[in-house]
Amino acid sequence: MTTTTPFQRFAIALASGTVLVAGLSACVPLVVGGAAAVGVGMVATDRRSSGAQLDDQGIELRAAARVREIANDNMYVSVTSFNRQVLLTGAVGSDADRRRVEDLVQRVDNVRSVVNELTVGPPSTFQDRSNDLFISGKVKASLLDAKDIFANSFKVVTERGVVYLMGIATRRETDRATEIARGISGVQKVVRVVEVVSEAELASQAQQAQRGGTGSPAPAPAPSSAPGSSSSSSRVPLPPMEPLPPAQPGGATATPVR
Structure with a gap:
């Protein structure tokens, strides 16, 4: 079995944004998230059901068309859907446009909720988007390098240095992924849009998946003896993380961490 180097893992993570890079030079007013590019291998290692993954693809495409x-x-x-919950990032010209976009997306079939992170002001520049893509690649590579979490539990979205972590994960995994993202150079803030589940719930889901033959991943391994370690050598001087608030049944929790 071939072992990939950290550089190769970074290259693999960065390559996932190739399509986005190609579109940065064009005047495209809307970016669709990565759900439409999910392959068969990713379906088998994703904590979302196959139905939810297909719904996320449809949500992103339909929302894009409406916006x-x-x-x-x-x-x-930018429209990103994970487990039928939509994250809106980017910029609009007015508060009215911000509300209008959210209302349109909220009414797309199968959307459970919308986290509206749109700002009012000028859109990001080509340099901003290139830098965001680079940061996302570094975060993804660092999550892949971590031995104490399941990297595919999270989708990474970056907007002007703010990293959004979307996913289905335990509190420990969420805190660990946040810590890793905070250690990446250029990250200004981390926002967690995560459906928090317990270890017992993950184990139950894994058993059900095994009985159904879907190959869903097992829960992530226990924390390592050095939980503060990170594959990144540079750290942003950020204050301590605030604990996650109580989980809300059936929904994601959006919490900013500076």
Whole structure:
């Protein structure tokens, strides 16, 4: 079995954004998240059900079409769906546009909730988006390097240095992934949009998946003896993380961590 180096893992993670890079040079007012690019291997290692993964693809495409109908020169919106919960990032020209985009996306079939992180102001520049893509690649590579969490539990979205972690994970995994992201150079803030589950719930899901033959991953291994270690050699001087609030049944919790 071939062993990949940290550089190779970073290259693999960064390659996932190739399509986005190609679109950065064009005047595209809307970016669709990565769900539509999910392959067969990812389906088998994802904590979402196969139905939820297909729904996420459809949600992103339908939401993109609706937002495109109202797009203007001051609007750059990124739509990312995970487990039928949608994250909106980017910039719009007014508060009215911000509310309008959220309302349109909320009414897309199968959307459970919308986390609206759109800002009012000028859209990000080509340099901003290139830097965000680079940061996302480094975060993904660092999550892959970590031995005490399941990297595929999280989807990484970056907007102007703010890293959004979307996923289905335990509190320990969420805190660990946040710690890793905070250690990446260029990260300004981490926002967790995570459905928090218990270890027991993960074990039950894994047993059900095994009986159904879907090959769902087992819970992540226990924390290592050095939980503060990270594959990144540079750290952002950020204050301590605040604990996650109590989990809300059936929904993700969005918590900013500076």
